[in-house]
Structures are given as C-alpha cells and as structure tokens.
Amino acid sequence: MVAAVLAAVAVASGSARGVAARPLVGEGGGGAWGDDRAPLQASRAFNIAHRGSNGELPEETAAAYARAIDEGADFIEADIEATKDGHLVCFHDTTLDATTDVADHPEFAGRRRTLEVQWANVTGYFVTDFTLAELKTLRAKQRWNFRDKSHDGISPIITFEEFINIALNAKRVVGIYPEMKNPAFMNKHVQWADGKKYEDKFIATLKKYGYGGRYMSPEWRAKPVFVQSFAPTALVRASGLTDSPLVFLIDDVTVRTEDTNQSYDEITSGEYLDYMKKYVVGIGPWKDTVVPPTKDNRLATPTDLVAMAHARGLQVHPYTYRNENKFLHFNFRQDPYAEYDYWINDVGVDGLFTDFPASLRRFQEWTAKKKD
Structure with a gap:
C-alpha cells in the first residue's frame, strides 16, 4: 500500500505535467524512515497544513499533502468521511460537486439528490452514496477559480489509510490532524456490518497504525496526532x-x-469550556470568532476566548489563514505575514490552520532568526 501511495504522490504532485514539487523549506515527503528522523518541533506555534497545501494544489489529495510536507508543515490536516460501503476517505464537503469532476460522469447522473445536512437542505452528489471503487474513478479539482487550476483532473480521492501513510513515510516526523467530519450524518447514512459507529471506525484506523498516547508523551511524539x-x-x-x-x-x-443543536455562542462560554476540558486538550475556533471583523473589513476588539482557553490549560488552533487579498482584513495591509505576526505574537495562539504552509514556515524562520 505504501508504495502505491508514494507512486500516486509522485504522479499527482506535478511530474505528469513536467512540474516537480521543489522542497522550499525543511525535509520532503516519501521514502522509508527509521528512528533517526528529525522530531516534530514544539518550540513555536504548530504549522497545520489545512487540507494539505491546498492554496497551490487541489485539497485533500496526495499531491497537496506531499507538497505541504515539502514546505515544512508540522501537521497535515484532513476531513474524514465515509463511503456507501463503509470505507473512510479524505474529503471535506458532504457532496462531491465543488471539488471533483463528478458532474462529468454520466454514469452517476442519477445520484444527485437533496438531504438535510446540519439543519439545512443540501443538493448534490453525496459521498455517502458512492462506493470507494466509484469514488476512485473521480478526479479532484481546485475549489476556487482564483487559484491555480492546472492540476485539475489529475489526483484521485484518497483513503484515510493512504493519508496516514503519506505522513508515516515522510523523512521527518510529521503529525496528522484528522477531523471526524459530520459524524451524525455519517452514522445516519452509512451502516457497518459489525454494528460499529463512524467514531469507532475512525479511532480503530488510527490504532491500526499505532497512533495513541497522551499529548507530548513519548508515544505521541513518535506519531503525533x-x-x-x-x-x-x-x-x-x-x-x-x-x-x-x-x-x-x-x-x-x-x-x-x-x-x-447548540449555538457556538453558548459553546464559547466558560461553563461549557469547563465541561469540554475534561475531554479535549484544545479548541480550534474560526478566527473571526476569536477576533470579529467590522463591517468595513477591519478587526474589532478581540474576544476573551483565547485567554479563557489558556486559563483552562487548553491550546488554541484557529482556522483558516489564506494568502489572497480577499481573505485578509485591511489591518494587515494585504500582507499575510502581518496577519501571522498578529495572531502568533499579539493574540498568542498555539497553532494555525493555513492553506499556505510554506508562507507560515518562512515567517517563522525569519522571525526566529531575528530573535537569535
């Protein structure tokens, strides 16, 4: 399986079009590893590659994850959903429409339907209506037209296990950051023969590959998750x-x-954080929930969410940081490095979900040199 994954990475990362992925910072991905791999850094905020390096390559693909590792990500992040036949795959939306070529496959035309997802009706081609074999016939595409579309139509959807193997075969220790995505929806629309639930299958997959151990324990440091x-x-x-x-x-x-069916306004209360800290080591808030913007796209006064979390011993890993001007508040003068500086040094977060892990790594390397 590992060889197949790495072969897919080599093709999908650009060689099919004559464009090789160049390591920008840090060790690249791929290859066998031993105990002498460089350890995960823990001296600065974690660089979490949101769906891989998806600012450059189609999200949640082997190519995007390999590129993120080449660019120095500490963790590669994935959304995990279930297929009709019970396999776990890396995919963000409940529907395939926005990031695959499913609409170009006439054999699946009859699969489009409307279902309730998170209290709203959604129409599209649902991941849970396809077998893994069927999903493997599709190819990924870039979500947004203002990003590079030249890699559309190359990369297939990958499984949770293939994603794990990409991290395990990196030349340094690379963490994984998988999401249990829409578990209530998955449990409603996918049935496993052994009576297990989605959460059971998710954790069983991690255990199969040796993931476990409390945060920062030796076991966790060997396979960070x-x-x-x-x-x-x-x-x-x-x-x-x-x-x-x-x-x-x-x-x-x-x-x-x-x-x-709770509002996140309720969830960000001290009382609820007191409840959740019994089960979690951190929170991952949308950044506009931490520091809300004004109507004219400037930053308002930060909430006390980070301080509340830190007071309870919880880490804070906000999402999502993106380089494009349309995602940057005017306070940052269209400069993503100014945004990183604000969140790391002023707000004091412990990790950042970014679509551009190379940019975050460069910022942290430059600022580390200045401190030296």
Missing part, C-alpha cells in the same frame, strides 16, 4: 476509545452544532 471535530458528542465518545489528544472545533457563533 490531534483528533478534531465540531461535534461534542463525537469527541466525548472518542475520549473513551483513545488517549490521543482531541480538539473541539468552534464555528461562527450563529452556527448550531450538528449533534447537540
């Missing part, structure tokens, strides 16, 4: 299945949780 979810009940269930550190994701305060 954070397990994340927006669903508090899934995290509570997972806490009884693994010692791996869990992270509670927090959305906009107006959004309600999929499983408990």
Whole structure:
C-alpha cells in the first residue's frame, strides 16, 4: 500500500505535467524512515497544513499533502468521511460537486439528490452514496477559480489509510490532524456490518497504525496526532476509545452544532469550556470568532476566548489563514505575514490552520532568526 501511495504522490504532485514539487523549506515527503528522523518541533506555534497545501494544489489529495510536507508543515490536516460501503476517505464537503469532476460522469447522473445536512437542505452528489471503487474513478479539482487550476483532473480521492501513510513515510516526523467530519450524518447514512459507529471506525484506523498516547508523551511524539471535530458528542465518545489528544472545533457563533443543536455562542462560554476540558486538550475556533471583523473589513476588539482557553490549560488552533487579498482584513495591509505576526505574537495562539504552509514556515524562520 505504501508504495502505491508514494507512486500516486509522485504522479499527482506535478511530474505528469513536467512540474516537480521543489522542497522550499525543511525535509520532503516519501521514502522509508527509521528512528533517526528529525522530531516534530514544539518550540513555536504548530504549522497545520489545512487540507494539505491546498492554496497551490487541489485539497485533500496526495499531491497537496506531499507538497505541504515539502514546505515544512508540522501537521497535515484532513476531513474524514465515509463511503456507501463503509470505507473512510479524505474529503471535506458532504457532496462531491465543488471539488471533483463528478458532474462529468454520466454514469452517476442519477445520484444527485437533496438531504438535510446540519439543519439545512443540501443538493448534490453525496459521498455517502458512492462506493470507494466509484469514488476512485473521480478526479479532484481546485475549489476556487482564483487559484491555480492546472492540476485539475489529475489526483484521485484518497483513503484515510493512504493519508496516514503519506505522513508515516515522510523523512521527518510529521503529525496528522484528522477531523471526524459530520459524524451524525455519517452514522445516519452509512451502516457497518459489525454494528460499529463512524467514531469507532475512525479511532480503530488510527490504532491500526499505532497512533495513541497522551499529548507530548513519548508515544505521541513518535506519531503525533490531534483528533478534531465540531461535534461534542463525537469527541466525548472518542475520549473513551483513545488517549490521543482531541480538539473541539468552534464555528461562527450563529452556527448550531450538528449533534447537540447548540449555538457556538453558548459553546464559547466558560461553563461549557469547563465541561469540554475534561475531554479535549484544545479548541480550534474560526478566527473571526476569536477576533470579529467590522463591517468595513477591519478587526474589532478581540474576544476573551483565547485567554479563557489558556486559563483552562487548553491550546488554541484557529482556522483558516489564506494568502489572497480577499481573505485578509485591511489591518494587515494585504500582507499575510502581518496577519501571522498578529495572531502568533499579539493574540498568542498555539497553532494555525493555513492553506499556505510554506508562507507560515518562512515567517517563522525569519522571525526566529531575528530573535537569535
């Protein structure tokens, strides 16, 4: 399996078009490894490659993850969903429409339908209506038209196990940061023959590859992992299945949780953080929940969410940092490095989900040299 994954990475990362992925900073991915691999750094905020280096390559693909490792990411992040036949795959949306060529496959035309997802009706081609073999016939595409589209139509959807193998075969220790994505929806629309739930299958896959151990223990340092979810009940269930550190994701305060139908305004209260700290080591809030913007795209006064989390011994890993002007508040003068500086040095976060891990790594290397 490992050889197949690495072969896919080599093709998908650009060689098919004559464009090789060049290591920009740090060790690249691929190849056998031993105990002499460079360890995961823990002296600065974690560089978390959001769906891989998806600012450059289609998200959640082997190519995007290999590129992120080449660019110095500490962790590669993935959303994990389930297929009709019970396999776990790396995919963000519940529907395939936005990031694959499913619409170009006439054999699947009859699969499009409408289902309720997180209290809203969604129409599209649902991941849970396809077998793994069927999904493997599709090819990924860039989500946004303002990003490079030249790699569309090359990379297939990968499984959770293929994702894990990409990290394990890096030349240095690279962590994984998988999300239990829409667990209530997965459990409703996918049934496993052994009666297990989505959360059980998710944790069992991690255990199969030796992931476990409490945060910063020797076992964890050997195979670093954070397990994340927006669903508090899934995290509570997972806490009884693994010692791996869990992270509670927090959305906009107006959004309600999929499983408990709570508003995130309620969830960001001290009382609820006191409850969740029994199960998680950190929170992953949307950055606009931490520091809300004004109507004219400037930063308002920060909330006390980071201070509240730190007072309870919780790490804070906000999402998502993107280089493009349309995602930068005017305070940062269209400079993504100014945004990183603000969040790391002023707000004091412990990790950042970024679409551009090379940019974050460069910023941290430059600022580390200045401190020296």
